[in-house]
Amino acid sequence: xxxxxxxxxxxxxxxxxxxxxxxxxxxxxxxxxxxxxxxxxxxxxxxxxxxxxxxxxxxxxxxxxxxxxxxxxxxxxxxxxxxxxxxxxxxxxxxxxxxxxxxxxxxxxxxx
Numbered sequence: 001x002x003x004x005x006x007x008x009x010x011x012x013x014x015x016x017x018x019x020x021x022x023x024x025x026x027x028x029x030x031x032x033x034x035x036x037x038x039x040x041x042x043x044x045x046x047x048x049x050x051x052x053x054x055x056x057x058x059x060x061x062x063x064x065x066x067x068x069x070x071x072x073x074x075x076x077x078x079x080x081x082x083x084x085x086x087x088x089x090x091x092x093x094x095x096x097x098x099x100x101x102x103x104x105x106x107x108x109x110x111x112x
Contacts, residue, residue: 007032007051019044026051026071 004025011032013020019042026033028050036056044064048071055075064084074094081097085104093107 004049010048014038014041018042021045023047023049025049 004023007024007026007030010020010024010026014036018040021044024047026049030050031052033051034054034056036053037059038056038061039059040061041058042062042064043066044062046063046065047067047069049069050071052072053076054072057077057079058081059077059079060081061078062082062084063086064082066083066086067089068087068091069089070091072092072094073088074092076095078095078097078100080099082101083103083105087106087108089108089110091107
């Protein structure tokens with residue numbers, strides 16, 4: 001799949017599925033991903049570009065081959081999550097991790 005899906009579709013997947021995969025692009029200024037309480041969601045082969053997950057909680061989630069790019073993670077909590085070959089690129093940091101398993105997580109700031 002080369003085409004990006006919307007943040008609305010991403011939110012629908014999060015609320016209805018236990019596995020989220022694909023490419024998603026969030027509109028600048030969108031707040032639909034803020035203040036979420038996400039439990040037992042598996043993100044696999046997933047790319048999320050843009051957006052704001054501020055004040056969200058990821059609990060017992062798995063991130064397998066996931067790229068978060070150009071987004072905000074201020075006040076985000078990752079509790080008991082697994083990270084497998086993931087990358088955070090050009091993120092606005094401020095997240096915390098508690099009891100997480102990290103099998104590969106790269107955090108970078110890339111030039112434009």
